[in-house]
Amino acid sequence: MIDVATLVEQARQGRPRAVARLISLVENAAPELREVMAALAPYTGRAYTVGLTGSPGVGKSTSTSALVSAYRRLGKRVGVLAVDPSSPFSGGALLGDRVRMQDHATDPEVFIRSMATRGHLGGLSWAAPQALRVLDGAGCDVILVETVGVGQSEVEIAAQADTTVVLLAPGMGDGIQAAKAGILEIGDVFVVNKADRDGADATARELNHMLGLGEARDAGDWRPPIVKTVAARGEGLDEVVEALEKHRAWLEEHGELATRRRRRAADEVEAIALAALRARIGDLHGDRHLANLAERVVAGELDPYRAADELVAGLTRG
Amino acid sequence: MIDVATLVEQARQGRPRAVARLISLVENAAPELREVMAALAPYTGRAYTVGLTGSPGVGKSTSTSALVSAYRRLGKRVGVLAVDPSSPFSGGALLGDRVRMQDHATDPEVFIRSMATRGHLGGLSWAAPQALRVLDGAGCDVILVETVGVGQSEVEIAAQADTTVVLLAPGMGDGIQAAKAGILEIGDVFVVNKADRDGADATARELNHMLGLGEARDAGDWRPPIVKTVAARGEGLDEVVEALEKHRAWLEEHGELATRRRRRAADEVEAIALAALRARIGDLHGDRHLANLAERVVAGELDPYRAADELVAGLTRG
Numbered sequence: 001m002i003d004v005a006t007l008v009e010q011a012r013q014g015r016p017r018a019v020a021r022l023i024s025l026v027e028n029a030a031p032e033l034r035e036v037m038a039a040l041a042p043y044t045g046r047a048y049t050v051g052l053t054g055s056p057g058v059g060k061s062t063s064t065s066a067l068v069s070a071y072r073r074l075g076k077r078v079g080v081l082a083v084d085p086s087s088p089f090s091g092g093a094l095l096g097d098r099v100r101m102q103d104h105a106t107d108p109e110v111f112i113r114s115m116a117t118r119g120h121l122g123g124l125s126w127a128a129p130q131a132l133r134v135l136d137g138a139g140c141d142v143i144l145v146e147t148v149g150v151g152q153s154e155v156e157i158a159a160q161a162d163t164t165v166v167l168l169a170p171g172m173g174d175g176i177q178a179a180k181a182g183i184l185e186i187g188d189v190f191v192v193n194k195a196d197r198d199g200a201d202a203t204a205r206e207l208n209h210m211l212g213l214g215e216a217r218d219a220g221d222w223r224p225p226i227v228k229t230v231a232a233r234g235e236g237l238d239e240v241v242e243a244l245e246k247h248r249a250w251l252e253e254h255g256e257l258a259t260r261r262r263r264r265a266a267d268e269v270e271a272i273a274l275a276a277l278r279a280r281i282g283d284l285h286g287d288r289h290l291a292n293l294a295e296r297v298v299a300g301e302l303d304p305y306r307a308a309d310e311l312v313a314g315l316t317r318g
Numbered sequence: 319m320i321d322v323a324t325l326v327e328q329a330r331q332g333r334p335r336a337v338a339r340l341i342s343l344v345e346n347a348a349p350e351l352r353e354v355m356a357a358l359a360p361y362t363g364r365a366y367t368v369g370l371t372g373s374p375g376v377g378k379s380t381s382t383s384a385l386v387s388a389y390r391r392l393g394k395r396v397g398v399l400a401v402d403p404s405s406p407f408s409g410g411a412l413l414g415d416r417v418r419m420q421d422h423a424t425d426p427e428v429f430i431r432s433m434a435t436r437g438h439l440g441g442l443s444w445a446a447p448q449a450l451r452v453l454d455g456a457g458c459d460v461i462l463v464e465t466v467g468v469g470q471s472e473v474e475i476a477a478q479a480d481t482t483v484v485l486l487a488p489g490m491g492d493g494i495q496a497a498k499a500g501i502l503e504i505g506d507v508f509v510v511n512k513a514d515r516d517g518a519d520a521t522a523r524e525l526n527h528m529l530g531l532g533e534a535r536d537a538g539d540w541r542p543p544i545v546k547t548v549a550a551r552g553e554g555l556d557e558v559v560e561a562l563e564k565h566r567a568w569l570e571e572h573g574e575l576a577t578r579r580r581r582r583a584a585d586e587v588e589a590i591a592l593a594a595l596r597a598r599i600g601d602l603h604g605d606r607h608l609a610n611l612a613e614r615v616v617a618g619e620l621d622p623y624r625a626a627d628e629l630v631a632g633l634t635r636g
Contacts, residue, residue, distance in 0.1 A: 308590035
């Protein structure tokens with residue numbers, strides 16, 4: 001038996017083990033989650049969430065770690081959620097880079113968790129937001145959400161943050177890669193890391209061009225800044241924090257923060273509702289009803305749509 | 319207006335344009351699909367489906383093309399479905415390799431279609447099976463389903479076939495890669511392509527070892543054969559066909575073919591049912607009800623699970 005009330009209370013006090021256990025409950029889609037989320041609800045909504053994404057090799061993990069340091073210098077409590085949606089068969093996130101985070105391992109004001117969402121259908125959509133709720137409830141001022149890889153799932157997760165940072169590095173053909181994965185559209189702040197290398201200026205220029213930053217815009221529009229960093233040496237991170245704070249102020253001023261959060265909550269609620277319906281359908285698996293329907297489909301007596309109608313009818317009657 | 323009856327009739331006669339249009343309807347999740355599937359149902363269930371998967375660089379596309387040739391020598395009508403589930407933002411499948419298929423472009427007994435499933439949630443699960451139904455209804459004896467890349471979605475699609483072929487090539491560290499992606503478990507037939515290169519024997523041995531083929535098994539168990547090919551020169555493909563036919567015979571003998579097809583149909587029906595429920599939820603988007611729920615969640619007045627309960631209640635009442 002898990003004592004949810006005690007666990008939530010300990011997490012609110014910032015006890016790392018309690019926070020870790022709650023995120024494990026999210027990761028395992030534990031039945032206690034309902035109770036956890038109900039208990040946390042009144043204490044959420046304070047944290048500012050920042051999504052970080054970019055191709056492998058741009059220094060995402062190093063940048064995240066350096067950004068944690070920058071926020072710690074400002075006295076902020078920081079949460080880091082490293083999400084690996086592309087680990088289909090592993091029991092946990094494969095994050096070799098997590099070693100970088102060791103710098104912060106003994107800091108009681110930093111919470112670091114990696115999470116494999118294991119490609120559960122619908123899992124991505126609700127798991128990351130709920131892990132964020134836990135870190136939010138634990139009093140984090142800022143939560144950094146780092147995704148591994150650059151598939152669509154990664155992009156979606158990063159885009160769910162209040163502010164999304166897209167990382168690039170010189171000479172990786174990143175421009176094209178980024179455009180392909182659609183990550184340019186989601187960037188609120190761009191970081192060209194490894195700026196001490198050849199080609200950093202060219203990358204920034206190319207990016208500037210691709211973003212059409214030279215073009216005329218409405219006065220109220222947000223112009224994504226491009227910040228150069230050398231994360232491994234901690235250079236430029238204060239400028240990143242500054243850019244993030246500016247974006248946050250812009251979001252608040254334009255009512256965008258509330259809009260983004262409502263949209264995110266709507267997506268989350270929808271995903272949970274869908275998971276619940278899936279579970280009901282899943283309960284029918286092994287059930288004679290679905291087996292019969294499948295048999296008739298195989299025999300060509302029934303098309304899959306009419307079979308699905310019958311399945312849904314049985315479900316919504318129940 | 320699409321005249322579904324005429325289109326289906328033309329597809330049944332093996333008219334390539336009609337087949338192509340029907341698969342486009344699947345790809346676009348067109349509303350006419352219901353009618354298409356209803357019209358096709360009595361004519362499906364004949365085709366033998368073969369899934370092909372493997373890491374990029376093993377020569378999947380070349381092997382598929384060579385396998386088409388091998389089946390054509392036997393006088394079979396062949397369908398090829400190249401599925402690209404990882405193209406999130408493209409309007410169509412990005413298959414540069416499709417050029418290889420040009421050999422068969424003028425053969426009226428070969429149907430080749432690429433399909434981007436665009437990462438629609440649940441899209442993967444129903445789109446590929448329905449495209450298979452179209453090719454099946456068009457009288458294909460064999461349908462080869464080739465997936466691009468080796469993510470979980472690719473593995474799932476390949477595993478949905480009657481027989482699944484896993485391709486490897488020498489010296490690519492494939493063993494570990496394959497084990498990581500979980501594709502060893504799904505292989506009914508293994509092909510070591512590029513067998514004229516150094517290390518082909520070592521790859522086959524390593525594979526043999528990883529599959530535990532040396533170990534004792536029940537007499538009735540299927541022992542996945544390992545076939546060596548040089549697809550670019552068309553070598554070894556008749557042996558692949560032979561291995562496939564043996565597996566098919568084994569499936570039929572052990573009642574496994576029917577079992578696999580029923581399972582596949584159940585998954586498909588479930589996916590369509592889920593998509594229908596999703597659509598109903600989607601209709602609620604922009605709806606005041608979901609917006610209100612989201613607002614209360616953001617305000618911390620309601621937790622996302624209770625909000626989801628309310629959403630589901632509204633849905634199943636409707």
